[in-house]
Amino acid sequence: MSKRRSGQARRQSQIAVGSAVLSALIAGGIAVPAAADPPVGSKITAIPDAGLRPQADGLPTLPFGSLSQPRTLPQTAQAALQAQYTAAELELSVLGARRSELYQAYTNAVVAKAMADYAWRATADTLRAAKEAAEAAAVAEYQAAVKAPPRLGDSLGELGQLIPRTESTPETEAVLADLGTAQHEERQAYTVLTSAISAEQQSSTAYSAVEKEFKRKEIAFLELKRRLAELQSEADRVRERQEQNLGNYSPGKSNAGLVAAAKAQKAVLFALSQRGKPYRWGDEGPNTYDCSGLMLASYKAAGITLNRVAKDQYYGTRNKSVSKYALLPGDLVFFATDPSDWRTIHHVGMYLGDGKMVHAPRTGDVVRPASVSLSSIDFATRVVDAVAAPNQPSPTKSPTPSPTKTTSPSPTATTSPSSSSSPSAAPASSSPPPPKPAESPSPEPPAAESPKPTPTPTPTPAPAPAA
Structure with a gap:
């Protein structure tokens, strides 16, 4: 009994160890070869090395191509050059439009700078005239002050005659006010001129850069055009000549x-x-x-x-x-x-x-x-x-042939009774009894309303039965 229990305990311990190892292997994602399995009951201290995993060398390839890269047909030299030419043409066209915009902006900046310079020069002339007027007013006031008698109650006595008067006249105050206004306007005009000069320099720099880039890409484009022209077929040149020559357009x-x-x-x-x-x-x-x-x-x-x-x-x-x-x-x-x-x-x-x-x-x-x-x-x-759009003459011509067509069947209608009379005469000759053909032409004359068909069939069937 004790041996049976000891055997069961041994098996349970083996199962526990095996399950623990299996859990560790599953958690680690490492597959141990069968030859590396440890003996049952041995103490495991580390997971055996399973070697390096295979490294991915790109997307898996299929017989018809990669999963993410669609299969492309090989391009001819002319098609590849045409694609480059089209891309260069679009790029050059966009760059040309940008160059036009910058050139227009540069032209506007040059005009704005010229106008600002003109305005500043006008304010500078006004300021110069205001300064001259202020200086003249100051000199005149000083001279008037020196010639004026001394003020009463002046404690300096005769020395007071050497000191000019400090009071200013309304004319002098007006001149000084004009001078201040002229100085303020000149400073504002100079600020505008400085901004205009800076804008003109910036627009000139931007235009020059785009102009340089445009010329560089233009040279490359013309080279592409030359190479493409060499590869063009005669049919393309014929088609281009046909497009250029419209004839009587x-x-x-x-x-x-x-x-x-x-x-x-x-x-x-x-x-x-x-x-x-x-x-x-x-x-x-x-x-x-x-x-x-x-x-x-x-x-x-x-x-x-x-x-x-x-x-x-x-x-x-x-x-x-x-x-x-x-x-x-x-x-x-x-x-x-x-x-x-x-x-x-x-x-x-x-x-x-x-x-x-x-x-x-x-x-x-x-x-x-x-x-x-x-x-x-x-x-x-x-x-x-x-x-x-003007009215076309075709609808007016369409009714004109219609009456001619209606008149053309009219002679055929006249011939139709004659043809109808001829078959009526034919069966009259083939059939021995004469009353049937006599009855057949009798209703036909009122339908045709002409007395001619009646005498023509009657003499022909009459000799037939007599014969």
């Missing part, structure tokens, strides 16, 4: 029952007449243009004055916004980095119709027509209100 194309106004059509024709002239930033013609300068000159030729910069041209015509799907020739189409913010507009073109526009693209390019996708247009405005 008519700006009177209609959309939704409307056509462009006469002034808008005139602006379109002027813009097209400038094809081939080089792009030059800040120019408004007549030999070179930038994008907004071409729009300005085109509508100026039609008697309408637009703002100078692309975003200002949109802001000035924003009350006449037009849907991209209702564009007419002469409408202005704008492109921005943020389609929800008109202040990010960096390019403008003039719509021609049929998915084309005329614009001055960039440095190194010329004024030319180009295809434009409606999805790429961010804003569109109409400078001059459209007019209703």
Whole structure:
């Protein structure tokens, strides 16, 4: 009995030790090889070393690619260069718009400094005149004080004649007041001039930095353009020549029952007449243009004055916004980095119709027509209100053939009874009894209302039965 109890106690102790070891291994997350298992009943002081865990060397790969990195098709050299060219073109366009803003700010700062300098010089002249008047008044008052007799009751006696009088006249007080006012105005004008000089220096520094960056990126862009031109196919060059040569173009194309106004059509024709002239930033013609300068000159030729910069041209015509799907020739189409913010507009073109526009693209390019996708247009405005399209002459021509068609069946109707009489005569000849054909032509004459069909069939069936 004691041996049985001792055996049960031994087994319980083994189970307890095993469960403790198992709990420790589960908690530690370390798997001990079967060969390293300690003998039952031995005292365990430490967990055996299971070796280093495998280190992750990246995301698991599948036969068709990584889990988080989608499989991409290899790009051709021309496609990769085209992507760089497009990105550089957008960056250069945005930088050019920023350069235009800073140049305008610099010009305004120069004008403000000139006006502040003029105002300060005017106050300085006024102050100089006030000082001269005050000095003259002081000298006159001193001389008058010296010549005046001594005051009664003066304890100094004859020495009082050498001391000038201290009382000032109203004229002297007025001169001194003018001097104080002139000094105050001169200090204020000088403060404004100092601020204007500082603003002009800051705007000049900012513009110079952007101008330097623009020229650097422009050189890189022109190099990309040269390399891309070398890779362009002949089909692309043919398509570009076709876009530039519109032939006999008519700006009177209609959309939704409307056509462009006469002034808008005139602006379109002027813009097209400038094809081939080089792009030059800040120019408004007549030999070179930038994008907004071409729009300005085109509508100026039609008697309408637009703002100078692309975003200002949109802001000035924003009350006449037009849907991209209702564009007419002469409408202005704008492109921005943020389609929800008109202040990010960096390019403008003039719509021609049929998915084309005329614009001055960039440095190194010329004024030319180009295809434009409606999805790429961010804003569109109409400078001059459209007019209703003239009525087409096609509906007036459609009723004229209808009476001719009605008269043409009339002779066929006259021939139809003759044909109907001919088959009536045919069965009369085939059928021996004559009464059936006699009955058949009898109802036909009133339907045709002509006496001619009745005598023609009657003589033909009559000799047939006689034969």
